[in-house]
Amino acid sequence: MSQNDVLFVRAQKSIPGGVNSPVRAFRQVGGTPRFVTKAKGPYFWDADNKRYIDLIMSWGPMIVGHANPEVVEAVQKAAETSFSYGAPTEGEIELAERICALMPSVEQVRMVSSGTEATMSALRLARGYTGRDLIIKFEGCYHGHADSLLVKAGSGLLTFADSTQNAPSSGGVPQDLVKHTLVLPYNDVDAIEEVFKKQGDQIAAVIIEPIAGNMNLIQPSKEFLGAIRNLTSKHGSVLIYDEVMTGFRVALGGAQSLQGIVPDLTCLGKVMGGGMPMAAFGGKKEIMSKLAPLGNVYQAGTLSGNPVAVAAGLKTLEIISREGFYECLTGQTEKLMKGLKQSADKANIPFAVDSVGGMFGFYFANTVPSSYAAVTKTDIEAFKRFFHLMLDEGVYLAPSAYEAGFTSIAHDNAVLDAIIAAADKSFQKLK
Ligand SMILES: *Cc1c(COP(=O)(O)O)cnc(C)c1O
Numbered sequence: 001m002s003q004n005d006v007l008f009v010r011a012q013k014s015i016p017g018g019v020n021s022p023v024r025a026f027r028q029v030g031g032t033p034r035f036v037t038k039a040k041g042p043y044f045w046d047a048d049n050k051r052y053i054d055l056i057m058s059w060g061p062m063i064v065g066h067a068n069p070e071v072v073e074a075v076q077k078a079a080e081t082s083f084s085y086g087a088p089t090e091g092e093i094e095l096a097e098r099i100c101a102l103m104p105s106v107e108q109v110r111m112v113s114s115g116t117e118a119t120m121s122a123l124r125l126a127r128g129y130t131g132r133d134l135i136i137k138f139e140g141c142y143h144g145h146a147d148s149l150l151v152k153a154g155s156g157l158l159t160f161a162d163s164t165q166n167a168p169s170s171g172g173v174p175q176d177l178v179k180h181t182l183v184l185p186y187n188d189v190d191a192i193e194e195v196f197k198k199q200g201d202q203i204a205a206v207i208i209e210p211i212a213g214n215m216n217l218i219q220p221s222k223e224f225l226g227a228i229r230n231l232t233s234k235h236g237s238v239l240i241y242d243e244v245m246t247g248f249r250v251a252l253g254g255a256q257s258l259q260g261i262v263p264d265l266t267c268l269g270k271v272m273g274g275g276m277p278m279a280a281f282g283g284k285k286e287i288m289s290k291l292a293p294l295g296n297v298y299q300a301g302t303l304s305g306n307p308v309a310v311a312a313g314l315k316t317l318e319i320i321s322r323e324g325f326y327e328c329l330t331g332q333t334e335k336l337m338k339g340l341k342q343s344a345d346k347a348n349i350p351f352a353v354d355s356v357g358g359m360f361g362f363y364f365a366n367t368v369p370s371s372y373a374a375v376t377k378t379d380i381e382a383f384k385r386f387f388h389l390m391l392d393e394g395v396y397l398a399p400s401a402y403e404a405g406f407t408s409i410a411h412d413n414a415v416l417d418a419i420i421a422a423a424d425k426s427f428q429k430l431k
Contacts, residue, residue: 002048003035003046003048004033004035004046004047004048005032006047008032008033008035011035018033019033023399028380028384028400028401029383029384029388029399031388033399034046034396035047038067039062039066040067041065041067041408042054042066042407042408042410042411042415044066044396050394051394052396053394053395053396053415053418053422054066055395055396055397055405055419056398056403056405057406057407057408058270058275059245059270059398059403059406060213060270061275062274063248063316063329063358064274064316064319064320064408064409065409066408066410068274068316068319068410071274071275071315071316071319075311078307078308078310078311079308081307082307083307084302084303084306084307084308086302088305089305089307091305091307091310091311092305094310094314095111096108096111098314099268100282102252102253103247103253103256103257104253104262105241105256105262105263106282106283107283107284107285108283108288109280109282110280110291110299111280111301111310112280112299113306113309114269114277115143115242115244115245116143116144116146117144117301118244118268118280118281119143119146119207119242119267119281120144120149121281121299122205122240122265122267122281123135123146123205123207124297124298125265125287125299126204126205126237126264126265126287127205128295129238129287129297130236130237132201132202132203132204132237133180133202133204134180134182134199134202134203134204135180135181135203135204135205135207136182136192136205137149137152137181137184137207138183138208138209138212139152139184140152140186140372140375141186141207141209141212142215143242145170147168147177147178148177148178148180148181149181150168150173150178151181151183152169182195182203185373186212186224186370186371187218187220187224187370187371188371189221189223189227192224192227196231196234200231200234200235201235203232203235203237204237204238205237205238205265206228206237206239206240208240208241208242210225210243210246210254210255210259210261211255211359213245213359214245214402214403214404215372215375216361216363216369216375216401216403217354217355217360218370218371218372219354219370220259222259225259225261229263238264238265239263239265240264240265240266241255241256241261241263241265241266242267243267244279245269245270245359245404246359247267247268247269247270247272248268248271248316248320249271249357249359249406250356251326251357252320254268258356263283264283264284264287265282265283265287267279267280268281268282272313272316272317273312273316274313276306276308276309276313277309278310278312278313326357326358329407330356332413332416333358333360333407333411334355335413336355336360336411336420337354337355339423340362340420341362343426344427346427346428347430347431348431349382349427349430349431350366351363351365353368358406359405359406359407360404360405360406361405362405363375364378364379364382364401365377365378375402380401382430386427386430389426389430393422395418395419
């Protein structure tokens with residue numbers, strides 16, 4: 001029995017399913033989750049001391065590599081002066097100023113401790129600001145696990161759900177609450193035009209992953225994004241860009257900088273905390289000023305703007321702001337995808353790839369899908385086998401075909417060559 005097996009048996013006694021977040025369990029692919037003992041740069045080691053090249057990077061945050069010495073030093077320095085005060089600090093102002101500078105649509109920002117809190121708070125704010133109840137989300141998008149967003153949601157919910165039409169994706173979510181959430185297909189311009197024509201004056205907000213990364217990687221069309229921005233502006237609805245995953249991951253200014261769209265509110269997380277529990281939501285000052293203590297929309301957090309997390313976030317944002325960071329990250333990620341595609345071609349296996357900045361998707365299909373429905377038609381069985389073959393070769397992919405993958409600046413040429421060599425072997429065995 002491996003140490004991972006021993007730990008997994010032990011974990012399941014005191015932790016439901018043995019994991020503290022469902023996507024960590026290998027439920028879609030089968031087998032034993034790897035228990036991590038340490039990580040450095042692009043690698044982590046499991047309880048059997050086996051080394052893996054990490055292509056999840058904590059689901060996105062570790063963009064400057066695991067245990068980056070500069071970030072470690074910043075965190076150590078912050079930790080020496082206590083972990084939390086429950087009172088404001090200058091570091092929070094610096095982080096807020098930096099976010100506002102990097103994302104011009106964000107005029108003011110409020111810090112929270114998780115992406116879930118960011119989206120939940122942004123929705124409450126949008127409802128408070130507009131005085132309306134209805135929200136629109138898109139099928140396969142994941143926005144954290146707040147009740148009203150657990151409808152046809154992506155990520156772990158896709159991995160586990162029996163997607164029943166119009167029902168909550170999770171138990172414990174009242175139908176009464178979910179009726180305020182309208183779910184439309186991603187990339188469907190007609191569907192959103194139709195809804196706005198009928199109920200435009202009742203819609204508080206449209207929330208979207210501007211590049212979807214929780215149903216594998218799905219890019220929006222220009223027409224789709226343009227229609228959403230026009231319709232929300234015309235009807236006085238708040239456009240919420242959920243950039244918890246894409247913010248500082250696909251580009252320094254997030255997906256919005258690549259798309260030329262100015263959202264009303266933006267949710268951030270993952271990279272902005274450099275691996276610490278840290279997230280934020282921000283946007284137009286006119287809307288943000290409705291938040292307590294200025295306005296009547298309540299929102300709070302004991303650990304919000306935590307000084308150790310702020311130190312990690314600030315240092316991470318400093319590193320990614322350096323000249324050439326995203327050119328390098330984007331080039332390396334594209335090179336990796338090209339290599340995987342060539343390996344699959346050699347084995348005659350239908351395979352498609354896509355990437356934006358340091359985020360990628362691959363699909364056992366002939367073409368890159370553009371909706372949740374299309375992702376479900378890719379060859380999930382082939383993915384499962386590929387996942388385990390790569391794992392044996394020491395490459396750790398997301399344990400689900402409904403997740404994007406992530407690189408870091410530490411994934412250099414030698415690391416990419418090792419991944420591609422592993423893929424060569426794996427695809428040959430797969431065919
Ligand atoms: C990860 C994620 C969230 C939730 O963030 P947590 O920190 O896990 O609560 C929300 N939205 C998107 C797009 C995400 O990828």
